[in-house]
Amino acid sequence: MSRILVTGGAGFIGSHLCERLVAEGNDVICVDNFLTGSPDNIAPLLGNSKFHFIQLDITNFIYVSGPVDAILHFASPASPIDYLELPIQTLKVGSLGTHKVLGLAKEKGARILLASTSEVYGDPLVHPQTEDYWGNVNPIGPRGVYDEAKRFAEAITMAYQRSHGVETRIVRIFNTYGPRMRQEDGRVVPNFIAQALRGEDLTVYGDGGQTRSFCYVTDLVEGILRLLWSDYREPVNIGNPREMTVLDFAKLIIELTGSQSGITHKPLPVDDPKVRQPDITLARRVLNDWTPSVPVEEGLRLAIEYFQGKVR
């Protein structure tokens, strides 16, 4: 059993990691400033003696007493409308926040896993995306604040590994969905499900021909924990390679919710990637045959069930 710190632990993915780590008997220190995370996400864990919460902005100095075996660094705004509204916080948490967390890992002798993103590939010219592709990112576009923050975070993480011998891991997370996504975070899954449940038209941006590949959160969590304890020190894609167009995804959600909703087209956001699909050959090889196991129809049913209790 380990003592594990999770930054962004009250966020969507962070809270699923905390839940799983506590269930496995680890001591979990969850850090969050609730900028985009929510107390509701960790409410069920608060009474557990294995779970400790610290409200903290990690772009400032981080102090944690006692030993730390591992750090999962998940703090960041993570949806396009969040980083459009919080551009400076997004850049600061990816740069200053990652620096502080790496300093803590060095001090404690902890291994650290950085949550990176498929956004490092930008609007990709290689498809599906393999880890050796360097990406096609617009550094000065509104979306670039997230992409470049994560690219810097990867660079400083590798520098701490090379210069200070810190045991680092980097996961590049592709579109992930499931319970505890924020209803209003603007991402396609909560938007479409909430719209379908309300009987409103689903807002497809552009002609809906752009593609994404959606991974259910428990599959992602399994891949992340395998990577954390693996020996592999370079970035690894984790995602579900089943690719579909956004238009087909809208139709699937209408079908699964049994909604009468139609579809309305809205303008495509600036620099919206035209295609995205993870190549997970490397993950399979280095993570003991890890592969996603939840089909999108089943995962969406679970997500819909969650939102049914929330949407009004």
Ligand code: UDP
């Ligand atoms: N999208 C859409 N309607 C929405 C929200 C998003 O058509 O109401 C599209 C968006 O333009 C993108 C895809 O769905 O092509 C996925 O968007 P999301 O914000 O979930 O994340 P991204 O994959 O772009 O980071």
